[in-house]
Amino acid sequence: MSDAHTHPNYIKIWYWLLVLLAISVVGPMFEIPALTIITAFGIAIVKSYLVAAYFMHLKFEKAIIWFLLTLSIILLGVFFFGTAPDLMMTEGDQWIDCIADKSCVEQRL
Amino acid sequence: MHGPIATHRRATGIPTGRLAVWWLLASEIFIFGGLVTCFLLFKLNGSPGFEDAALTSVTAGAINTFVLLTSSLSIVLAHAAIENGDRVKTFRYIWYTIGGGLIFLGIKTYEYTGKIVHGHVITENLFWSFYYTMTGLHALHVIGGMVIMALISFDIRKGYNFQRVELIGIYWHFVDLVWIFLFPLLYIANF
Numbered sequence: 001m002s003d004a005h006t007h008p009n010y011i012k013i014w015y016w017l018l019v020l021l022a023i024s025v026v027g028p029m030f031e032i033p034a035l036t037i038i039t040a041f042g043i044a045i046v047k048s049y050l051v052a053a054y055f056m057h058l059k060f061e062k063a064i065i066w067f068l069l070t071l072s073i074i075l076l077g078v079f080f081f082g083t084a085p086d087l088m089m090t091e092g093d094q095w096i097d098c099i100a101d102k103s104c105v106e107q108r109l
Numbered sequence: 110m111h112g113p114i115a116t117h118r119r120a121t122g123i124p125t126g127r128l129a130v131w132w133l134l135a136s137e138i139f140i141f142g143g144l145v146t147c148f149l150l151f152k153l154n155g156s157p158g159f160e161d162a163a164l165t166s167v168t169a170g171a172i173n174t175f176v177l178l179t180s181s182l183s184i185v186l187a188h189a190a191i192e193n194g195d196r197v198k199t200f201r202y203i204w205y206t207i208g209g210g211l212i213f214l215g216i217k218t219y220e221y222t223g224k225i226v227h228g229h230v231i232t233e234n235l236f237w238s239f240y241y242t243m244t245g246l247h248a249l250h251v252i253g254g255m256v257i258m259a260l261i262s263f264d265i266r267k268g269y270n271f272q273r274v275e276l277i278g279i280y281w282h283f284v285d286l287v288w289i290f291l292f293p294l295l296y297i298a299n300f
Contacts, residue, residue: 007189007192010182010185010186010189011182014178014179014181014182017178018175018178021171021174021175021178024292024293024297025167025171025297027297028167028297036297036298037298040293040297040298041293041298043293044289044290044292044293047289048286048289048290051178051181051282051285051286051289052282052286055181055182055185055278055282055285056278056279056282056283057279061123062121062122062123064121064122064123065123065128065131068131068132068135069131069134069135069138071135072135072138072139072142073138073142075139076138076139076142076143076146079142079143079146080146080149080150083146083150084150084153087150087151087154088150088153088154
Protein backbone atom coordinates (compact mmCIF):
# COMPACT_ATOMS: atom_id res chain seq x y z
CA MET A 1 0.00 0.00 0.00
CA SER A 2 1.16 3.54 -0.64
CA ASP A 3 3.38 5.39 1.77
CA ALA A 4 1.57 7.56 4.28
CA HIS A 5 0.32 10.83 2.84
CA THR A 6 -2.98 12.67 2.95
CA HIS A 7 -5.25 11.83 0.06
CA PRO A 8 -6.00 14.90 -2.03
CA ASN A 9 -9.60 15.87 -2.78
CA TYR A 10 -10.08 13.57 -5.78
CA ILE A 11 -13.56 14.85 -6.63
CA LYS A 12 -12.24 18.41 -6.88
CA ILE A 13 -9.45 17.28 -9.22
CA TRP A 14 -12.00 15.40 -11.34
CA TYR A 15 -14.11 18.59 -11.61
CA TRP A 16 -11.06 20.49 -12.83
CA LEU A 17 -10.32 17.76 -15.37
CA LEU A 18 -13.87 18.07 -16.72
CA VAL A 19 -13.57 21.87 -16.95
CA LEU A 20 -10.32 21.44 -18.90
CA LEU A 21 -11.98 18.85 -21.16
CA ALA A 22 -14.78 21.33 -21.90
CA ILE A 23 -12.22 24.02 -22.81
CA SER A 24 -10.35 21.63 -25.13
CA VAL A 25 -13.63 20.83 -26.93
CA VAL A 26 -14.83 24.45 -27.17
CA GLY A 27 -11.41 25.90 -28.19
CA PRO A 28 -11.40 24.62 -31.83
CA MET A 29 -14.89 26.09 -32.42
CA PHE A 30 -13.27 29.54 -32.79
CA GLU A 31 -11.33 28.10 -35.77
CA ILE A 32 -8.10 29.89 -34.85
CA PRO A 33 -5.26 27.33 -35.31
CA ALA A 34 -2.99 28.91 -32.66
CA LEU A 35 -5.84 28.89 -30.12
CA THR A 36 -6.70 25.28 -31.04
CA ILE A 37 -3.10 24.20 -30.42
CA ILE A 38 -3.14 25.88 -26.99
CA THR A 39 -6.57 24.60 -25.96
CA ALA A 40 -5.95 21.10 -27.33
CA PHE A 41 -2.33 20.32 -26.54
CA GLY A 42 -1.63 22.88 -23.80
CA ILE A 43 -4.68 21.69 -21.89
CA ALA A 44 -3.72 18.04 -22.53
CA ILE A 45 -0.42 18.72 -20.75
CA VAL A 46 -2.23 20.33 -17.79
CA LYS A 47 -4.73 17.44 -17.65
CA SER A 48 -1.95 14.86 -17.75
CA TYR A 49 -0.15 16.73 -14.94
CA LEU A 50 -3.26 16.60 -12.75
CA VAL A 51 -3.77 12.88 -13.42
CA ALA A 52 -0.10 12.00 -12.88
CA ALA A 53 0.48 14.23 -9.84
CA TYR A 54 -2.72 13.49 -7.90
CA PHE A 55 -4.39 10.32 -9.22
CA MET A 56 -1.09 8.47 -9.76
CA HIS A 57 0.33 10.08 -6.59
CA LEU A 58 3.46 11.14 -8.43
CA LYS A 59 3.49 14.27 -6.27
CA PHE A 60 4.15 12.05 -3.25
CA GLU A 61 6.46 9.60 -5.05
CA LYS A 62 10.21 9.29 -4.53
CA ALA A 63 12.68 11.16 -6.74
CA ILE A 64 13.85 7.96 -8.47
CA ILE A 65 10.45 7.61 -10.19
CA TRP A 66 10.57 11.22 -11.40
CA PHE A 67 14.06 10.50 -12.72
CA LEU A 68 12.90 7.34 -14.49
CA LEU A 69 9.94 9.03 -16.19
CA THR A 70 11.80 12.24 -17.07
CA LEU A 71 14.60 10.19 -18.63
CA SER A 72 12.04 8.29 -20.74
CA ILE A 73 10.51 11.53 -22.00
CA ILE A 74 13.93 13.06 -22.73
CA LEU A 75 14.91 9.97 -24.75
CA LEU A 76 11.66 10.31 -26.65
CA GLY A 77 12.67 13.90 -27.42
CA VAL A 78 16.03 12.62 -28.70
CA PHE A 79 14.15 10.23 -30.99
CA PHE A 80 11.96 13.05 -32.33
CA PHE A 81 14.67 15.70 -32.80
CA GLY A 82 17.15 13.11 -34.03
CA THR A 83 14.94 11.96 -36.88
CA ALA A 84 12.96 15.14 -37.62
CA PRO A 85 15.73 16.89 -39.63
CA ASP A 86 16.04 13.84 -41.89
CA LEU A 87 12.37 14.06 -42.77
CA MET A 88 11.78 17.81 -42.77
CA MET A 89 14.96 19.65 -43.76
CA THR A 90 15.26 18.81 -47.40
CA GLU A 91 16.87 22.05 -48.56
CA GLY A 92 20.61 22.42 -49.08
CA ASP A 93 23.25 20.41 -50.90
CA GLN A 94 23.37 17.52 -48.48
CA TRP A 95 19.66 16.75 -48.53
CA ILE A 96 17.61 15.11 -51.21
CA ASP A 97 13.82 15.19 -51.01
CA CYS A 98 13.43 11.80 -52.60
CA ILE A 99 9.71 11.69 -51.77
CA ALA A 100 9.08 14.86 -53.81
CA ASP A 101 11.27 13.91 -56.79
CA LYS A 102 10.18 10.24 -56.49
CA SER A 103 13.78 9.04 -56.73
CA CYS A 104 13.43 6.94 -53.57
CA VAL A 105 10.54 5.09 -55.19
CA GLU A 106 12.75 4.29 -58.19
CA GLN A 107 15.55 3.18 -55.88
CA ARG A 108 13.03 1.17 -53.84
CA LEU A 109 14.06 3.00 -50.65
CA MET B 110 5.77 -11.33 7.08
CA HIS B 111 3.28 -13.14 4.84
CA GLY B 112 2.21 -12.22 1.33
CA PRO B 113 4.10 -11.70 -1.91
CA ILE B 114 7.59 -10.25 -1.70
CA ALA B 115 6.53 -7.36 -3.93
CA THR B 116 4.32 -6.18 -1.07
CA HIS B 117 6.99 -5.45 1.49
CA ARG B 118 10.46 -5.59 -0.08
CA ARG B 119 11.79 -2.05 -0.49
CA ALA B 120 15.31 -2.04 -1.94
CA THR B 121 14.78 1.50 -3.31
CA GLY B 122 12.46 2.74 -0.59
CA ILE B 123 9.51 1.96 -2.86
CA PRO B 124 7.61 -1.34 -2.62
CA THR B 125 8.98 -3.57 -5.39
CA GLY B 126 5.55 -4.13 -6.93
CA ARG B 127 4.98 -0.41 -7.35
CA LEU B 128 8.48 0.11 -8.72
CA ALA B 129 7.78 -2.63 -11.29
CA VAL B 130 4.61 -0.86 -12.43
CA TRP B 131 6.57 2.38 -12.91
CA TRP B 132 9.17 0.47 -14.94
CA LEU B 133 6.39 -0.97 -17.07
CA LEU B 134 4.98 2.52 -17.61
CA ALA B 135 8.43 3.87 -18.56
CA SER B 136 8.51 1.24 -21.33
CA GLU B 137 4.95 2.14 -22.32
CA ILE B 138 6.08 5.76 -22.77
CA PHE B 139 8.26 4.49 -25.62
CA ILE B 140 5.54 2.36 -27.16
CA PHE B 141 2.89 5.08 -27.30
CA GLY B 142 5.42 7.93 -27.43
CA GLY B 143 7.13 6.34 -30.43
CA LEU B 144 3.81 6.16 -32.26
CA VAL B 145 2.88 9.73 -31.34
CA THR B 146 6.34 10.94 -32.40
CA CYS B 147 6.06 9.24 -35.82
CA PHE B 148 2.51 10.62 -36.20
CA LEU B 149 3.77 14.17 -35.52
CA LEU B 150 6.73 13.77 -37.87
CA PHE B 151 4.47 12.76 -40.75
CA LYS B 152 1.81 15.37 -39.92
CA LEU B 153 4.27 18.25 -39.58
CA ASN B 154 5.92 17.15 -42.83
CA GLY B 155 2.62 17.71 -44.63
CA SER B 156 2.09 14.07 -45.60
CA PRO B 157 -1.23 13.56 -47.39
CA GLY B 158 -4.21 12.09 -45.55
CA PHE B 159 -3.90 13.85 -42.20
CA GLU B 160 -6.75 16.22 -43.04
CA ASP B 161 -8.98 13.16 -42.49
CA ALA B 162 -8.80 13.97 -38.77
CA ALA B 163 -11.81 16.17 -39.59
CA LEU B 164 -13.80 12.95 -40.19
CA THR B 165 -13.43 11.64 -36.62
CA SER B 166 -16.24 12.47 -34.21
CA VAL B 167 -15.18 15.04 -31.59
CA THR B 168 -18.36 14.23 -29.64
CA ALA B 169 -17.51 10.52 -29.41
CA GLY B 170 -13.91 11.34 -28.49
CA ALA B 171 -15.01 13.84 -25.83
CA ILE B 172 -17.52 11.39 -24.31
CA ASN B 173 -14.79 8.74 -24.18
CA THR B 174 -12.44 11.23 -22.50
CA PHE B 175 -15.15 11.97 -19.93
CA VAL B 176 -15.69 8.22 -19.36
CA LEU B 177 -11.99 7.51 -18.87
CA LEU B 178 -11.47 10.51 -16.56
CA THR B 179 -14.42 9.34 -14.49
CA SER B 180 -13.12 5.77 -14.38
CA SER B 181 -9.78 7.16 -13.20
CA LEU B 182 -11.66 8.85 -10.37
CA SER B 183 -13.39 5.60 -9.40
CA ILE B 184 -10.16 3.56 -9.31
CA VAL B 185 -8.40 6.18 -7.18
CA LEU B 186 -11.42 6.12 -4.84
CA ALA B 187 -11.02 2.32 -4.71
CA HIS B 188 -7.42 2.87 -3.63
CA ALA B 189 -8.52 5.34 -0.92
CA ALA B 190 -11.23 2.89 0.21
CA ILE B 191 -8.85 -0.07 0.56
CA GLU B 192 -6.47 2.07 2.60
CA ASN B 193 -9.39 2.58 4.98
CA GLY B 194 -9.93 -1.19 4.97
CA ASP B 195 -13.34 -0.93 3.30
CA ARG B 196 -13.36 -4.00 1.06
CA VAL B 197 -17.01 -3.69 -0.02
CA LYS B 198 -16.55 -0.13 -1.24
CA THR B 199 -13.27 -1.05 -2.94
CA PHE B 200 -14.92 -3.95 -4.79
CA ARG B 201 -17.72 -1.65 -5.92
CA TYR B 202 -15.40 1.11 -7.13
CA ILE B 203 -13.26 -1.39 -9.06
CA TRP B 204 -16.37 -2.62 -10.87
CA TYR B 205 -17.46 0.97 -11.59
CA THR B 206 -14.06 1.37 -13.26
CA ILE B 207 -14.53 -1.82 -15.28
CA GLY B 208 -17.95 -0.50 -16.30
CA GLY B 209 -16.25 2.71 -17.50
CA GLY B 210 -13.87 0.59 -19.56
CA LEU B 211 -16.82 -1.26 -21.11
CA ILE B 212 -18.59 1.99 -22.04
CA PHE B 213 -15.34 3.27 -23.55
CA LEU B 214 -14.95 0.12 -25.66
CA GLY B 215 -18.63 0.26 -26.69
CA ILE B 216 -18.24 3.83 -28.01
CA LYS B 217 -14.97 2.88 -29.72
CA THR B 218 -16.65 -0.08 -31.42
CA TYR B 219 -19.46 2.22 -32.60
CA GLU B 220 -16.87 4.63 -33.98
CA TYR B 221 -14.86 1.88 -35.71
CA THR B 222 -17.99 0.46 -37.33
CA GLY B 223 -19.06 3.89 -38.60
CA LYS B 224 -15.65 4.54 -40.12
CA ILE B 225 -15.22 1.11 -41.68
CA VAL B 226 -18.64 1.11 -43.35
CA HIS B 227 -17.71 4.46 -44.91
CA GLY B 228 -14.54 2.92 -46.30
CA HIS B 229 -12.07 4.45 -43.86
CA VAL B 230 -10.05 1.31 -43.23
CA ILE B 231 -6.53 0.94 -41.84
CA THR B 232 -4.98 0.83 -45.33
CA GLU B 233 -6.73 3.95 -46.68
CA ASN B 234 -3.93 6.40 -45.87
CA LEU B 235 -1.35 7.26 -43.19
CA PHE B 236 -3.87 9.00 -40.93
CA TRP B 237 -6.15 5.96 -40.71
CA SER B 238 -3.15 3.65 -40.26
CA PHE B 239 -2.10 5.71 -37.24
CA TYR B 240 -5.70 6.08 -36.05
CA TYR B 241 -6.40 2.33 -35.92
CA THR B 242 -2.93 1.41 -34.65
CA MET B 243 -2.90 3.95 -31.82
CA THR B 244 -6.51 3.59 -30.72
CA GLY B 245 -6.41 -0.20 -31.21
CA LEU B 246 -3.29 -0.58 -29.08
CA HIS B 247 -4.86 1.71 -26.50
CA ALA B 248 -8.06 -0.37 -26.53
CA LEU B 249 -5.98 -3.53 -25.92
CA HIS B 250 -4.52 -1.82 -22.87
CA VAL B 251 -8.04 -0.98 -21.69
CA ILE B 252 -9.11 -4.63 -22.10
CA GLY B 253 -5.97 -5.85 -20.29
CA GLY B 254 -6.58 -3.43 -17.42
CA MET B 255 -10.22 -4.51 -17.11
CA VAL B 256 -9.30 -8.21 -16.91
CA ILE B 257 -6.63 -7.57 -14.26
CA MET B 258 -9.03 -5.35 -12.28
CA ALA B 259 -11.66 -8.08 -12.30
CA LEU B 260 -9.14 -10.61 -10.95
CA ILE B 261 -7.97 -8.16 -8.27
CA SER B 262 -11.56 -7.41 -7.22
CA PHE B 263 -12.11 -11.09 -6.34
CA ASP B 264 -8.87 -11.10 -4.34
CA ILE B 265 -10.12 -8.09 -2.41
CA ARG B 266 -13.41 -9.84 -1.66
CA LYS B 267 -11.47 -12.83 -0.31
CA GLY B 268 -9.34 -10.44 1.77
CA TYR B 269 -5.84 -10.50 0.29
CA ASN B 270 -3.42 -8.64 -2.03
CA PHE B 271 -4.80 -5.24 -1.08
CA GLN B 272 -1.69 -3.48 -2.44
CA ARG B 273 -2.66 -4.48 -5.97
CA VAL B 274 -5.50 -1.94 -6.03
CA GLU B 275 -2.94 0.86 -6.02
CA LEU B 276 -0.82 -0.89 -8.66
CA ILE B 277 -3.64 -1.43 -11.15
CA GLY B 278 -4.77 2.13 -10.38
CA ILE B 279 -1.43 3.57 -11.48
CA TYR B 280 -1.63 1.50 -14.69
CA TRP B 281 -5.23 2.60 -15.36
CA HIS B 282 -4.35 6.28 -14.89
CA PHE B 283 -1.60 5.83 -17.46
CA VAL B 284 -4.13 4.39 -19.94
CA ASP B 285 -6.24 7.49 -19.23
CA LEU B 286 -3.19 9.69 -19.71
CA VAL B 287 -2.44 8.20 -23.14
CA TRP B 288 -6.02 8.91 -24.21
CA ILE B 289 -5.67 12.53 -23.01
CA PHE B 290 -3.04 12.94 -25.75
CA LEU B 291 -4.72 10.77 -28.41
CA PHE B 292 -7.90 12.84 -28.17
CA PRO B 293 -6.42 16.16 -29.40
CA LEU B 294 -4.12 14.39 -31.88
CA LEU B 295 -6.74 12.28 -33.64
CA TYR B 296 -9.96 14.22 -33.05
CA ILE B 297 -9.25 17.92 -32.57
CA ALA B 298 -6.14 18.86 -34.57
CA ASN B 299 -7.64 18.60 -38.05
CA PHE B 300 -5.59 21.29 -39.74
